Amino acid sequence: MSQKLSELIDLLKGHRVYIQTHNFPDPDAIASAYGLQVLLGKFNVKTIICHHGNVERVMTANMVSEFGIDMTADSELKYMTAEDYIITVDSQKGNANILDLIGDEVAVIDHHPVFCEVDDYKYRDIRMVGSCSTIIADYYRQYHIEMPRSVATALLYGLKCDTRDFTRGVTQLDVDIFSYLFPKADGQLIRHFQSGEIEFNELNAFADSMRNIEIYDGVAFAFLDFTCTDAFIASISDFILNVDTVNFSVVYTRRSDGFKFSVRSEIDELNAGTIISQALKDVGSGGGHKSMAGGYAAESNVLDISIDYNKVIQNLFLDIIKNIPYKGYTPKKDGTGNENTVI
Ligand SMILES: [Mn+2]
Numbered sequence: 319m320s321q322k323l324s325e326l327i328d329l330l331k332g333h334r335v336y337i338q339t340h341n342f343p344d345p346d347a348i349a350s351a352y353g354l355q356v357l358l359g360k361f362n363v364k365t366i367i368c369h370h371g372n373v374e375r376v377m378t379a380n381m382v383s384e385f386g387i388d389m390t391a392d393s394e395l396k397y398m399t400a401e402d403y404i405i406t407v408d409s410q411k412g413n414a415n416i417l418d419l420i421g422d423e424v425a426v427i428d429h430h431p432v433f434c435e436v437d438d439y440k441y442r443d444i445r446m447v448g449s450c451s452t453i454i455a456d457y458y459r460q461y462h463i464e465m466p467r468s469v470a471t472a473l474l475y476g477l478k479c480d481t482r483d484f485t486r487g488v489t490q491l492d493v494d495i496f497s498y499l500f501p502k503a504d505g506q507l508i509r510h511f512q513s514g515e516i517e518f519n520e521l522n523a524f525a526d527s528m529r530n531i532e533i534y535d536g537v538a539f540a541f542l543d544f545t546c547t548d549a550f551i552a553s554i555s556d557f558i559l560n561v562d563t564v565n566f567s568v569v570y571t572r573r574s575d576g577f578k579f580s581v582r583s584e585i586d587e588l589n590a591g592t593i594i595s596q597a598l599k600d601v602g603s604g605g606g607h608k609s610m611a612g613g614y615a616a617e618s619n620v621l622d623i624s625i626d627y628n629k630v631i632q633n634l635f636l637d638i639i640k641n642i643p644y645k646g647y648t649p650k651k652d653g654t655g656n657e658n659t660v661i
Contacts, residue, residue, distance in 0.1 A: 323457055326425060326441045327361045328406075333403040335365045336395075338418045338423075340409035342371035342548050343389075345378050345511070346449045347408035352387045353454040354407060354427065360463060368395055370417035374547040377514045381475060384507065385468045392417055408450035411436050414603055414614065427453055429480075431591060433605045448484075448492040448569075451476030455495045470502035475511050482556065486584075486609040520550060527554055527569075532632070536585075537564035537639055539632050545660050546571055548578060552612075555580040565644075566590070568635055576618060576656030577631065579604060579613040587644035597634040 320369055351367045358365055370392045373379045382389060402421040402656035409416040411423040412434030425441035429450045429472045436550050445453055451473040460466045462580020477495065481488050484496070507514055521545055531540045531552065542551060551569050558567040566588050570579045579598070583590040590611035595605030597613075617636075620627050 321441055321443065323461055327358070327363060329424060329440050330358065330363045330403060330405075331399070334399075336398065336404045336411070336419070336421055337365050338404050338406050338416065338419065339366045339367070339369045340406075340413070342432045342476040343378075343408075344375075344479065344552075345472075345603070346451050346476035348373070348378065348382060348387060348389070350407040350427070350450040350454045351389075352385065352586065353451065353458075354405065355459055356466060357454070357463060365388060366395075368392060368398075368419070371472055372547075374549040376517050378549070380514075381472060381511055385472055387434045394417060395419070400484070405441075407454075410434065410444070411439075413605070415612070421478035429453060429588065431605070433595075440598045442470065445491070447489045448482035448487045449477040452492050452495045454491075455499055458493070459498050465502055467502060467504055469505050470499050471504045473501055474499040474503040474627065475508050476579050478512070481640060492595060493614070504638070516553065518641075520546075523550075523594075524554065524557075530629075531558065533561075533563060534632070534636060536563060537636065538564040538567045539628070539635075540569045541631075542571040542573075542629055548580070548612075549581040551578060552610075555582045555610075558582070559584055568592075570630075570631060572656060573614075574615075576602065577615045577627075579615070581606070581611045581613070583609050583610065585644050587642055588639065591640075593635065593638050596646050598640045599632065614631065 335435040337351045338349050355365045355367055367388060368390045373382055391659055398419060398421050400420050404418060404419060404423045405425040407427050408427050410426050410430060426439050426442045429445055429447050434443060443453060447453060455473045472608050477492060481492060527540050527542050540558060542556060551571055553568050555569040556628045558564055565585045567582045570577045583592045589608045591606040593610060594611045594613045598604040598615050602613060602615035604611060606612055620630050622630055
């Protein structure tokens with residue numbers, strides 16, 4: 319860890335402090351905010367957890383109510399001023415997935431690659447590990463701080479979700495933190511959270527989206543032609559990656575003025591974050607990790623009266639991917655790549 323916990327605590331003393339997650343917070347973001355709130359509370363630093371966008375998944379909402387985590391939506395924030403301090407967790411100032419609130423973003427604790435360089439953080443702990451929960455748990459471990467069972471359970475659930483049960487983005491620290499959290503956490507509660515990740519009322523939509531998959535050399539595209547949450551798009555993208563012939567999945571849906579994307583990769587050479595940022599750079603923006611990423615494209619940049627927008631979207635990605643050699647992809651004999659598979 320780059321800076322000492324005492325530096326963070328000294329920085330925050332005497333200020334009203336908010337812990338802000340990314341928009342539409344997921345289990346890792348919520349667990350990190352909760353774990354950090356309890357940790358800072360032990361040093362008499364009171365904090366308010368805030369976020370923009372709903373807690374979308376039933377099981378995520380269940381975790382919030384199970385542990386009594388107090389989360390305030392930005393629309394309910396009454397007192398925040400420009401003098402108040404914000405710590406962003408599982409997200410960074412300037413990224414598209416976090417609303418810029420009026421308070422001062424003085425600190426960041428995150429596990430995402432840096433896309434917008436911000437040099438005025440007074441405290442910064444960004445580590446490329448499997449989950450933000452890992453980093454928060456590491457503070458307890460390093461400083462021998464007693465961890466309540468609820469915090470251990472939330473952090474372990476966050477770690478399991480973001481690493482997809484230790485199958486993506488796992489580092490040695492994640493494994494060490496797993497063995498640290500495991501005896502402290504409530505395993506049965508985690509199983510209960512995990513077993514409800516697809517909601518009953520989504521089953522029809524889920525089945526429809528499976529019928530519309532198109533696969534080109536291991537790259538799968540699925541358009542979800544109905545209203546759905548960001549979390550739902552992400553879980554479909556996770557699911558499609560389980561198909562044996564799929565190495566890379568791109569799932570997207572319509573929003574009021576554009577398209578929302580969730581991308582997953584199981585191949586190191588196909589970096590999901592880099593590929594989506596390049597694919598969408600002229601039509602919107604995207605970014606994320608090697609194995610999971612997200613993005614947005616403005617409708618006016620993708621809709622073309624002469625071409626099906628699904629083809630436009632597929633080509634945006636395939637034009638980038640065709641130039642990346644990877645195992646499982648067979649280049650055409652003339653060396654021109656897979657251009658012929660599209661259009
Ligand atoms: Mn995360």
